[in-house]
Amino acid sequence: MLARVAADFYWMGRYVERVEQTARLLEYQLNRLVDRPADELAVGWAAIYRSLGQPPPGAAAGAEEAEVYLIPDAYTLAGSLVEEGAHPDSILSCWRQARENGQRVRAQLPLAIWTRLNQGYLWMREVNFAREWEQAPARLALDIIDRMRLFAGVVHSTMPRDDAWRFLELGRFIERAQHQAALLEAWVEFAHPRGGVAALSWADLLHICRAYEIYCRRHSMKILEEEVLGFLTRNPELPRSLRFSLQRIEEMLNGIDPLGARFPLAPPHRMALRLTAAIEMDATGSGEVDAGAFFRAIGGDVRELHDLAMAAYVHRSLAEEIPA
Numbered sequence: 001m002l003a004r005v006a007a008d009f010y011w012m013g014r015y016v017e018r019v020e021q022t023a024r025l026l027e028y029q030l031n032r033l034v035d036r037p038a039d040e041l042a043v044g045w046a047a048i049y050r051s052l053g054q055p056p057p058g059a060a061a062g063a064e065e066a067e068v069y070l071i072p073d074a075y076t077l078a079g080s081l082v083e084e085g086a087h088p089d090s091i092l093s094c095w096r097q098a099r100e101n102g103q104r105v106r107a108q109l110p111l112a113i114w115t116r117l118n119q120g121y122l123w124m125r126e127v128n129f130a131r132e133w134e135q136a137p138a139r140l141a142l143d144i145i146d147r148m149r150l151f152a153g154v155v156h157s158t159m160p161r162d163d164a165w166r167f168l169e170l171g172r173f174i175e176r177a178q179h180q181a182a183l184l185e186a187w188v189e190f191a192h193p194r195g196g197v198a199a200l201s202w203a204d205l206l207h208i209c210r211a212y213e214i215y216c217r218r219h220s221m222k223i224l225e226e227e228v229l230g231f232l233t234r235n236p237e238l239p240r241s242l243r244f245s246l247q248r249i250e251e252m253l254n255g256i257d258p259l260g261a262r263f264p265l266a267p268p269h270r271m272a273l274r275l276t277a278a279i280e281m282d283a284t285g286s287g288e289v290d291a292g293a294f295f296r297a298i299g300g301d302v303r304e305l306h307d308l309a310m311a312a313y314v315h316r317s318l319a320e321e322i323p324a
Contacts (some may be wrong), residue, residue: 013171
């Protein structure tokens, strides 16, 4: 596969995954607006923006973090993540960029996939955001999540399991692993009361990751920090766990570059195995390690894995792409 085509599929996967992740965080926060005090909501916004790696809108240099999320209203904070076209990581921008990636590889996309991607973007572009924020803000986030799930279902049911699919899936799961590490790091930081403000709930984190019911079946109705962290980190059957994402990344790399999985390992394969080993040996919640530092290190390694995959499979010279 040509490197530029691989890049389009890879980034399409990353952008659609980023859209759903942002929408899931917004659904959680917007549903809390009804009955939570302002200072508790500010902590939620701080965790969301921190996990997405984005600065809050209109934040003055040197401003206290507590004030940054108390001064703007909720719909300004939500709107920056959803409708701000100039913001490269807003939902609207990510959807547009995924569509542009899809346009460039249109000839290799099944019609059903292109239709969902294109129709979803056109719907998003025509949304009356002012009305949505006034009438049912959480419903907009749910509609976005449903459209992303439909897109993922169409990909699963119609796309041949070739390198195009593998690069799309590789992008999705690298994005998911990077986001999940950042989300866990942010939750560790904000999950303990500070200055009399209530902390974030570990049960809420399970709900965001769509893991609450299965956690209760596997453990108990009593939500414990160390068990939640272990569950969302090491459970290989949970779609939003770090271990699940890394398992999928390894599978995609083995399909894209089978020789790279043999000794001596190619750099992307080596980094994926290193991440898996780090997670399997993880002792977060035991008091033996700093959980925040652990997830920060995992996030850094996932970003390095992205760089290695780009260097190995995308940023190749023309001479490497054309056989002699």
